[in-house]
Amino acid sequence: MMMTKHIAVVGSGIVGACVAAALVAEKHRVTLIEPGPVGGEQAASFGNGAWISPASVVPMSMPGTWKKVPGYLLDPTGPLTIRWRDVPAMLPWLLRFLWAGCTEAKVERTAMALASLLSDAPARHRFLAAEIGRPEMVVSNGLLYVYPDRRAFMLDGLAWRLRKQNGVEWTELEGAALHEREPSLGTHYGFGVFVAGGAHCVDPGAYVAAIKDHVIAMNGHLLPAVATGFSITGGRLKAVETDAGPLACDAAVICAGIRSRALVRMCGDDVPLHSERGYHVVAQSLHEGPSIPVMTSDSKSANTPTRAGLRIAGQVEIATVDAPPNWRRSDLLLGQAAATYPSVREDLKSRRVSRWMGHRPSTPDGLPVIDASTRSPDIIYAFGHGHVGLAAAPMTAHLVAGLVAGREPAVSLSPFSLDRFSLWR
Ligand SMILES: Cc1cc2nc3c(=O)[nH]c(=O)nc-3n(C[C@H](O)[C@H](O)[C@H](O)COP(=O)(O)OP(=O)(O)OC[C@H]3O[C@@H](n4cnc5c(N)ncnc54)[C@H](O)[C@@H]3O)c2cc1C
DSSP: OOOOOEEEEEOOSHHHHHHHHHHHHTTOEEEEEOSSOTTOTTSHHHHSOOEEOTTTTOOSOOTTHHHHHHHHHHOTTSSEEEOGGGHHHHHHHHHHHHHHTSSHHHHHHHHHHHHHHHTTHHHHHHHHHHHTTOGGGEEOSOEEEEESSHHHHHHTHHHHHHHHHTTOOOEEEETHHHHHHOTTSOTTOOEEEEETTOEEESOHHHHHHHHHHHHHHTTOEEEOSOEEEEEEETTEEEEEEETTOOEEOSEEEEOOGGGHHHHHHHTTOOOOOEEEEEEEEEEETOOSSOSSOEEETTTOOEEEEOSSEEEEEEEEEEOOTTSOOOTHHHHHHHHHHHHHOGGGHHHHHHSOEEEEEEEEEEOTTSOOEEEEOSSOTTEEEEEOBGGGHHHHHHHHHHHHHHHHHTOOOSSOOGGGOGGGGTTTO
């Protein structure tokens, strides 16, 4: 019989909430440590594009990305920018980022590792949403990637080859067929790729909060506090230190998103984790736009119908965590949406718009860390999900529950190991 433990889950974004749900399902006693409102704006999990896509296996750094760096530095309106003043602080991470994508062989390995977390993500989320009594949170009516024309799609050939190699299936839609599928699209998009197996979440923040409620209903606890350290004796964890006092426990899982690095350092490890900042705007109560989530190839924004209205999420801004938001980026998103959906252009102008900036917790190779700490096997890391944390959270949680139980993992954990950064340390 499996021994049940008292496990502290540090951070309750989508990853921490899913980890906690997987652990209570295995009858562990779980305490979620989270200082903010669960599912609140402080978390990346609040504001993401809401995509649950098995096709998100393509890393950000690809062969040839290095050639685009001058553009990233010089064009403040592009979908990816690097803040000049942050270059010195970010340089080691940036070099690793470019190195991670410098050959096709490297990106093929990364894509395969991402696929091991994402290939059944929609099904895992549907199962979880049903389990917590909120099946309506996950909608499975597919995802659409749009291009100006077939030529532009062909230029993205490596990305689609990586998807094909990893079992992603799609239908190509050209001209009238595309506009029949999504009538709200502007005519400057003439080619689309429909991934029928994709899903989206209608309210990512509320979903995280609902998972937390389920954890509490399953005898879990919420400690509203900041984790500040770890008390380890003879290689065994005794307690997680918090600003509300120590929490005695048998194990801890670090899922604190972008703030994980500081906690990892307290455990004697280090990981090159930086923020790829992103933005969203939500046109409140706008439900007349796209019927399904759309990803535009030119502006790289995710346009997703949500409960609150049309959410337009995107932009990658490589900058330090504490730099103030640049709200011009959210204006760019709004302008791009007006161009993408001419039929709702006027509505977009008249609606109240909420704006948000958050931190993708990103490692240079775009893969999370799912591993035990070197100082104690009782401390497990589960962070660094970059662009795919919503989609990858249930599989991550499954793997973490397996590590706690000492089970053979269903997929190889080596791409997610701490060791891959050993040169960094
Ligand atoms: C613009 C944008 C669009 C995105 N689109 C998508 C998408 O469409 N699909 C997708 O799969 N992913 C997407 N992502 C990525 C995804 O949102 C993240 O990978 C994911 O939310 C990370 O979840 P997390 O739980 O690791 O971190 P977070 O959601 O950031 O949660 C971390 C939590 O830890 C808490 N915390 C921090 N420090 C401590 C501490 N010391 N003690 C206790 N708690 C602490 C924080 O308060 C926070 O609540 C997007 C991200 C952005 C920014």
